Amino acid sequence: SQTIHQWPATLVQPVGSPLSLECTVEGTSNPNLYWYRQAAGRGLQLLFYSVGIGQISSEVPQNLSASRPQDRQFILSSKKLLLSDSGFYLCAWSVEGWETQYFGPGTRLLVL
Amino acid sequence: GNSVTQMEGPVTLSEEAFLTINCTYTATGYPSLFWYVQYPGEGLQLLLKATKADDKGSNKGFEATYRKETTSFHLEKGSVQVSDSAVYFCALMNRGSTLGRLYFGRGTQLTVWP
Numbered sequence: 001s002q003t004i005h006q007w008p009a010t011l012v013q014p015v016g017s018p019l020s021l022e023c024t025v026e027g028t029s030n031p032n033l034y035w036y037r038q039a040a041g042r043g044l045q046l047l048f049y050s051v052g053i054g055q056i057s058s059e060v061p062q063n064l065s066a067s068r069p070q071d072r073q074f075i076l077s078s079k080k081l082l083l084s085d086s087g088f089y090l091c092a093w094s095v096e097g098w099e100t101q102y103f104g105p106g107t108r109l110l111v112l
Numbered sequence: 113g114n115s116v117t118q119m120e121g122p123v124t125l126s127e128e129a130f131l132t133i134n135c136t137y138t139a140t141g142y143p144s145l146f147w148y149v150q151y152p153g154e155g156l157q158l159l160l161k162a163t164k165a166d167d168k169g170s171n172k173g174f175e176a177t178y179r180k181e182t183t184s185f186h187l188e189k190g191s192v193q194v195s196d197s198a199v200y201f202c203a204l205m206n207r208g209s210t211l212g213r214l215y216f217g218r219g220t221q222l223t224v225w226p
Contacts (some may be wrong), residue, residue, distance in 0.1 A: 006155075032212050043218035044156075044201065090155055094212035099144050099163065101204055101214050103155040 002027035006091050006104040013111055019064075019078040021107050023091030026072065031093040033074040034101065035066055038088040050074060086111045114139050116202050118217035125192055125224050133187040133220045135202035143204040145169075145178055145185040146214070150199040159187075163207070192224045204214070208217075 003026045007064050013019060016034060025031050035047040046059045048066035054094040067075045074091060119134040137143065148156040156226045160169030165180035174189045185202060202217040 015210045046213070049213065092156075096212065098159060099207065099212065100146070100161065101205075101212060102158070103148075106155045108153075 002090060002093075002102065003109070004093055004102060004104040006089075006107050008107060009105065010108045011096045011110070013081050013109065015083055015111055019081050019085070019109070020075070021076040021091075021109075022087055023074040023104055024072055025074075025078075028093070028095060029071070031095055034094075035074065035076050035090040036090040036092065038090060038106075040087070046082045048076070048089060051079065081111045083111050085109065114143070114204060114206065114215045116204055116215055118202050118220050120198075121199075121219070122145050122221040122223060125222070126181045126216055127194055127224055127226050128191045129224075131187070131189040131192045131196075133200055133222070135187065135217060137185065137202075137204050137215075139183075139206060141206040143206050144177070146203040146205070147174070147176055147185070147187050148216075150219070151202065152198070156172070156201065163217040175190060189222075192222070194224045196226050197222055197224045214215035 005024050005102045007022055033050045035053045036044045037047055038044050047057055050056050053068055053071055082096050089107045094101045116137045128216045146161045147159040149159045150156050160171040162169040162178040165178055168177045175184050176187045199221050200220045203214045205214050
């Protein structure tokens with residue numbers, strides 16, 4: 001069976017510090033991978049998606065970036081965090097033809 | 113374009129009450145429709161889905177019917193429980209999409225009191 005992991009679960013960072021959130025998927029090959037952000041009281045915003053290693057597409061220009069160094073690994077980064085980066089970050093995966101996305105447990109980020 | 117509109121929350125109900133959360137959509141293609149649920153502090157879980165007109169998705173006592181004529185996919189449950197308290201998201205995916213991109217509504221917070 002397939003599983004998706006995210007870490008850390010919770011993170012408190014000062015403004016201007018760097019960020020690295022990691023997501024890994026097990027039990028499937030060549031998944032599509034996604035990063036979403038959910039701000040407090042808001043809906044889900046798609047940030048990045050990837051259809052393969054090294055292939056990243058950005059939905060919203062901002063100070064975040066994403067990388068996919070391995071087939072089942074997806075990393076969300078920032079060089080300098082802003083207060084507005086606070087939120088709940090969700091990673092998800094899908095496989096072409098399945099028409100369903102599966103979500104990880106999320107990382108709660110608070111920027112102070 | 114593609115978009116999903118959900119009824120504004122929060123929705124507050126007593127245990128065993130009937131639940132309806134409205135969802136309508138616009139889509140460029142012929143979409144599949146989904147309801148996801150997010151329990152407090154957790155990620156999203158797929159609750160149910162329907163892939164063609166008149167299909168009914170069901171799970172854990174929840175149901176939703178794909179209505180192409182009204183472009184709707186309303187979520188219903190006959191008798192809610194305290195454990196159903198969560199945020200519910202309606203979503204669509206255009207069928208045949210290589211990317212498998214989901215378009216989400218803003219979510220509806222449901223609170224059930226004993």
